[in-house]
Structure formats: structure tokens, C-alpha cells
Amino acid sequence: MAYSKNSPFNDLPNLPPIDFIESPEILRHLAKAARHLGELNGLCASLPDPQLLINTIVLQESKDSSAIENIVTTQDELYKAASEEGTASHAAKEVLSYREALYVGLEKMTTQKNLLMTNTMIEIVQTIKQNKSGIRTSPGTALKNAINGEIIYTPPCCEDILREKLTALEQFINDADNSLLDPLVKMAFIHYQFEAIHPFADGNGRTGRIVNALYLVQQQLLLQPVLYLSSYIVKYKTEYYQLLRAVTEKNNWHDWVMYILTAIIETAQLTTQKIRxxxxxxxxxxxxxxxxxxxxxxxxxxxxxxxxxxxxxxxxxxxxxxxxxxxxxxxxxxxxxxxxxxxxxxxxxxxxxxxxxxxxxxx
Missing domain, CATH: 1.10.10.10 (Winged helix-like DNA-binding domain superfamily/Winged helix DNA-binding domain)
Known part of the structure; x- marks a missing residue:
């Protein structure tokens, strides 16, 4: 059945994409991204007290990832809230919950033989939202233009289909033999796929960005989830959503992968500079x-x-x-x-x- 933005995208194909080719441009960006990630990882490995600075960098990532969803708090408000209990604004509490969710995901992976599973994603979103939400069970979910209310995308429906899609995504994430693609290209695919499945009523974007960080740790590209990736997405938010749509509507994987690789390059450099x-x-x-x-x-x-x-x-x-x-x-x-x-x-x-x-x- 042909794709329609007004109908649930139950025919969302599983990964990897059939027609994707790693162009020379992508390969050049891959080499550069790997180099800068390696530099950041080496710096983190050399820290005498890594949790000290990592905790601060993760809080910055939490702040910007939440800002993408229009949950905005100031640096002052955030760090004041981090210093004491019970006085935080709603926005600051959500940012602090994001940081907690990232650490929950890391802990869950260590108890699951380094696997990144659907139940991990559910625990992450529950920690972000501070509730017992799970996989969407009811129909009617559609992503709309905030200004005119026009439907932009209708994700798959309902729980049985969503769990089926998530199981296939699990296999792509955790089975190294599933695809011979570079892990950074796979990360771009994984992020698109999770956003397209849109398994939760709320918190999908933040959960998807935590999955990015966990995947880099799982693949041993980073010892700690310190990549400040959301800072790039905040700066180029319109392009981010346009390119997600272009994959869905035009199968344009090339530009999406280039966007993610560029984000990795720029934020690895930024994070390294900040830590130094x-x-x-x-x-x-x-x-x-x-x-x-x-x-x-x-x-x-x-x-x-x-x-x-x-x-x-x-x-x-x-x-x-x-x-x-x-x-x-x-x-x-x-x-x-x-x-x-x-x-x-x-x-x-x-x-x-x-x-x-x-x-x-x-x-």
C-alpha cells in the first residue's frame, strides 16, 4: 500500500534499507566522525575522576534534548534545581529526569549482557515522564504541524504492530551479523526507525536521543554517554524534522545519514573542547x-x-x-x-x- 501521511504507517520497512549505498561523501564523513569520537573517548578514558565532568556534560545534553521538545529551562534554574530537592520548576524536573533516564538505560544494559532492548526503552520513557506509561495501545496518534494543525505523519498502530516493529529494531541494534554497515551509519538508521515507530504517547524524541547515546556505549565507541549531540539538533531543528520526513516520503537516506554524521563530528569536537x-x-x-x-x-x-x-x-x-x-x-x-x-x-x-x-x- 502506498504511503499516506494521514494513515498509520504500518508498512514501515524494517532495517536495513534495501537500496542504501555508502557514497564517497558518506565514507569521508564516517572517517572524520570516527576520528573525533576517538579523540573524545580517549579524553574521557584519561580523566582521573570521570563522573565529575561527565555528570555536568550529561546535564547539558539533557537540557538541550528537552529543549528540542520545547521544554525550556535556564542554566541557572537547572543547576539550582540540581543542588536541592523539591524546589524545581516543571521544566527543570523534566530535564533532571532525562539525565536520570540516561543512567537508568546504562544500568539496564549492564544487567542485560550489553543488549539494548524494548523493555530498556520503556524504562527510559517511564523515568523521563515519571509515570508508568508503556507502548501505545490506542489508535488516533498523529504528528501535526503546531501552527496550522495539518497532519505531518501518522505512525504505526497499534500495540501488536508497534511491538513487532520494536522487536525487529532490537535485532538490528543487537545482532552484529544483521548488517555489515558502520555502527555510525547504523545509529542514523536506528534513530530514524525509532522516531518513525513512535512507540510512546509522549517522550519519543528524548527516548530516541538516549538510545543514540547508549548505542555508542554499546558499540564501545564511547566509554561514557557524553556526546553532546542534542546541541546540534537544537541549532538545526527545522532541518532535522525535514530530513526525517524526507526518509519517510522520498526514501532519502543519504541526506539523513550525512546530517547525523555531521552532528557527530561537530558535537564530538564541541564536547572535547568543553571537557578540556x-x-x-x-x-x-x-x-x-x-x-x-x-x-x-x-x-x-x-x-x-x-x-x-x-x-x-x-x-x-x-x-x-x-x-x-x-x-x-x-x-x-x-x-x-x-x-x-x-x-x-x-x-x-x-x-x-x-x-x-x-x-x-x-x-
Whole structure:
């Protein structure tokens, strides 16, 4: 049956595409993408305390991936929310849930022999949405133009068809003998296919982008899910959706694969640059803090400044880094040395690692 945007796309073909050819242009981009991913991976492998910076980079990815779905929060609001419980806006909570979902997916893969399964995807979306949502069971889902309400695409329906499509996608992801294509090309295919299946009532885009990160870890292209891929999609959001449609309507895989490879190249470079800048700033702060705090210098405090840039006395207490009086003295000394800058919000004074916040905000 011919494709119609107004009817459920139950004839969505399984992967891999039959007519796809790795053009010379794609092969050149593949080589470049592999080189920059390798550089990023090597940098992550050399970090003495990888979780410190990785947690911060993942939070940036969470912020931009959520922004693609028009869930927008500021850097200040996000890091303030990450520093304390119960005061976050709805948008900030969704971004923090995205980061949690990424770690849930990683943990699930380790307990499933490094396999990326449908039940992993379900747990990811449930963590993002903080509910018990599962595979869509009812008909009527259609993606519409936000301005004029025109139907753009109608994904497959219903649960039995969706599970069948997801099972085929599982096999393509996890069976190395299924396709001899390069893993980065496969990632582009996997991302399109998941978006086209659109198995959940909400949260598909964010789940699909987490699947990207998990797939790169599964394929041992990255030790940690640090690729800041959503920053590229945010910048070229219109093209992203146009190219997804072009695959569906015109079978134009070439331009879609080129888009994803370009995103990998640019974001691998950006992420490498950000991590190096964070390391440099951390080294600079360590020297300054040893001068400022003398014998009471705390490496745990330095680490916390790069994990949660919005500090307050209670946070240092809760993390068992210092008692209240010591924490107050440290933060005031770091303020006087212009390492941290104070900002009063309500009754609470936050001490902000402002140079890290500036670094995170630049592209």
C-alpha cells in the first residue's frame, strides 16, 4: 500500500534499507566522525575522576534534548534545581529526569549482557515522564504541524504492530551479523526507525536521543554517554524534522545519514573542547583554592564546584564535606578571592562557580 501521511504507517520497512549505498561523501564523513569520537573517548578514558565532568556534560545534553521538545529551562534554574530537592520548576524536573533516564538505560544494559532492548526503552520513557506509561495501545496518534494543525505523519498502530516493529529494531541494534554497515551509519538508521515507530504517547524524541547515546556505549565507541549531540539538533531543528520526513516520503537516506554524521563530528569536537576547558579551569581553581584556603583546602569541595556549580552552606553540610561554620568560612573566602560569586535568591545565598557557568553557556 502506498504511503499516506494521514494513515498509520504500518508498512514501515524494517532495517536495513534495501537500496542504501555508502557514497564517497558518506565514507569521508564516517572517517572524520570516527576520528573525533576517538579523540573524545580517549579524553574521557584519561580523566582521573570521570563522573565529575561527565555528570555536568550529561546535564547539558539533557537540557538541550528537552529543549528540542520545547521544554525550556535556564542554566541557572537547572543547576539550582540540581543542588536541592523539591524546589524545581516543571521544566527543570523534566530535564533532571532525562539525565536520570540516561543512567537508568546504562544500568539496564549492564544487567542485560550489553543488549539494548524494548523493555530498556520503556524504562527510559517511564523515568523521563515519571509515570508508568508503556507502548501505545490506542489508535488516533498523529504528528501535526503546531501552527496550522495539518497532519505531518501518522505512525504505526497499534500495540501488536508497534511491538513487532520494536522487536525487529532490537535485532538490528543487537545482532552484529544483521548488517555489515558502520555502527555510525547504523545509529542514523536506528534513530530514524525509532522516531518513525513512535512507540510512546509522549517522550519519543528524548527516548530516541538516549538510545543514540547508549548505542555508542554499546558499540564501545564511547566509554561514557557524553556526546553532546542534542546541541546540534537544537541549532538545526527545522532541518532535522525535514530530513526525517524526507526518509519517510522520498526514501532519502543519504541526506539523513550525512546530517547525523555531521552532528557527530561537530558535537564530538564541541564536547572535547568543553571537557578540556573544564579541566583547565579546575586545575586553575585548585591552585587558587590552595592559596586561599591554605591547609583547610578540600578536594571534595573543588569536585562539588564542578558537579553542582550552585553551592550553599547546607549543600556542603548534606554532602558531609564540612560542618556549617567551616562551610560558611570557606564560601566567604572563595567569594573574596572571586572564585565564587554570591547570589541571593529568596532567603538563601548561593555561591556560584560563575566561570564554569559561562563556559557551559558558550557554543
Amino acid at each position: 576547558s573544564m579541566l583547565s579551569l579546575k586545575d586553575e581553581y585548585e591552585k587558587q583554592m590552595k592559596q586561599t584556603l591554605g591547609a583547610s583546602f578540600s578536594y571534595e569541595l573543588l569536585q562539588l564546584m564542578f558537579t553542582l556549580p550552585y553551592l550553599k552552606i547546607e549543600l556542603l553540610e548534606n554532602k558531609n564535606i564540612a560542618h556549617r561554620q567551616t562551610a560558611s568560612v570557606w564560601l566567604k573566602k572563595l567569594k573574596e578571592a572571586d572564585i565564587l560569586r554570591p547570589q541571593k535568591i529568596g532567603r538563601t545565598t548561593y555561591y556560584i562557580n560563575y566561570r564554569l557557568m559561562e563556559l557551559l553557556s558558550t557554543d
